Amino acid sequence: MxxxxxxxxxxxxxxxxxxxxxxxxxxxxxxxxxxxxxxxxxxxxxxxxxxxxxxxxxxxxxxxxKSSPTPSLNPLALIGPSGVGKSTLIKALMNQFPGVFEFSISSTTRKPRGAEQNGVEYYFITKEEFKSKIEAGDFIEWAEVHENYYGTSKAAVEDIKSRGKICILDIDVQGAIKIYDANIEFNRVFVMPKTIKDLEDRLRGRGTDNDDTLRIRLRNAELEINTARSNPSVFPHFITNDDLDEAYKDLLRLIYRYYAHLKR
Structure with a gap:
C-alpha cells in the first residue's frame, strides 16, 4: 500500500x-x-x-x-524680492521631497533678524571677510543689495550636487543674471507678489525694517520685477504668490518639468 x-x-x-x-x-x-x-x-x-x-x-x-537617462541635478533658483515668500515655498518643497533637495546657505554681511542663526539661514560675516572671499573667487555669484552683500559659495553648490541632491538657491535678480552669464546650467523661477502694496503689507508684518529700509526694499522690488520681465531668457518662468497653496501648485508644475524623475 x-x-x-x-x-x-x-x-x-x-x-x-x-x-x-x-x-x-x-x-x-x-x-x-x-x-x-x-x-x-x-x-x-x-x-x-x-x-x-x-x-x-x-x-x-x-x-x-548607459541606456537610462541620468536624472537632472541642475540647481534650482527661486528669485524674487525680499518678503515675497521664497523661503516658505522652499520649505514646502523640501518637506514634500525629503532628501532630494538641499538648501545652499548664502553668506551675507547684514545682521541676523529675529531668531536667525549663523549657518542656518545665512552665514553672517563681515564686509571685510566678504570682500576677501570675492577676491579669492569663492562665490558662484554675489551682489550688493540693500547696502549689504550676499553671495553663494561655489564649494557649497558643488558639494550638494556631488552627494546626488538638487541644490536650491534663494537669490536676487543680480545673482541670477551673474550665474546665467557664467553659462552655468540652472533652473530659474521668479516669484512675484500680486502687487507692490501686498509686498509692503508683508514686509511691514515682519516688523524687522524701519520706514527708510522699507522704502529701499520696495523701490528695489519694483526694479527687480521690471528687470526680470524685460529679460525673458534669464527669467523664463514666473509664479505669483498671492495664495500660497496655488503658488506652490504652480511651482510643482515647473518642478516636474525640470526634474521629470520626481513624478515617480
Missing amino acids: ENPADILNAQQNSIIDERVIQLSHIQDDYITQHPELQQILNDFITELLNHKPQDITTFAREYFS
Missing part, C-alpha cells in the same frame, strides 16, 4: 511541474512578442565577451545604466 505522504508529495510535484511548464510558456510567449529583448541580451553578451570583466555584476550595472 502506498504511503499517503508519498502520494501527497507526488501530487505536489505534479502541480509544481505543471506550473513550471505554464511559466515557461508565458516567458516564451513574452520573448516572442518582444524580439528586441533577444537583441538586447545578444548585444550585452557580445560586450561581455569582448571585455571579459572579472566583476560581471558591476560591468552589467554600468552597461545598462
Whole structure:
C-alpha cells in the first residue's frame, strides 16, 4: 500500500511541474512578442565577451545604466524680492521631497533678524571677510543689495550636487543674471507678489525694517520685477504668490518639468 505522504508529495510535484511548464510558456510567449529583448541580451553578451570583466555584476550595472537617462541635478533658483515668500515655498518643497533637495546657505554681511542663526539661514560675516572671499573667487555669484552683500559659495553648490541632491538657491535678480552669464546650467523661477502694496503689507508684518529700509526694499522690488520681465531668457518662468497653496501648485508644475524623475 502506498504511503499517503508519498502520494501527497507526488501530487505536489505534479502541480509544481505543471506550473513550471505554464511559466515557461508565458516567458516564451513574452520573448516572442518582444524580439528586441533577444537583441538586447545578444548585444550585452557580445560586450561581455569582448571585455571579459572579472566583476560581471558591476560591468552589467554600468552597461545598462548607459541606456537610462541620468536624472537632472541642475540647481534650482527661486528669485524674487525680499518678503515675497521664497523661503516658505522652499520649505514646502523640501518637506514634500525629503532628501532630494538641499538648501545652499548664502553668506551675507547684514545682521541676523529675529531668531536667525549663523549657518542656518545665512552665514553672517563681515564686509571685510566678504570682500576677501570675492577676491579669492569663492562665490558662484554675489551682489550688493540693500547696502549689504550676499553671495553663494561655489564649494557649497558643488558639494550638494556631488552627494546626488538638487541644490536650491534663494537669490536676487543680480545673482541670477551673474550665474546665467557664467553659462552655468540652472533652473530659474521668479516669484512675484500680486502687487507692490501686498509686498509692503508683508514686509511691514515682519516688523524687522524701519520706514527708510522699507522704502529701499520696495523701490528695489519694483526694479527687480521690471528687470526680470524685460529679460525673458534669464527669467523664463514666473509664479505669483498671492495664495500660497496655488503658488506652490504652480511651482510643482515647473518642478516636474525640470526634474521629470520626481513624478515617480
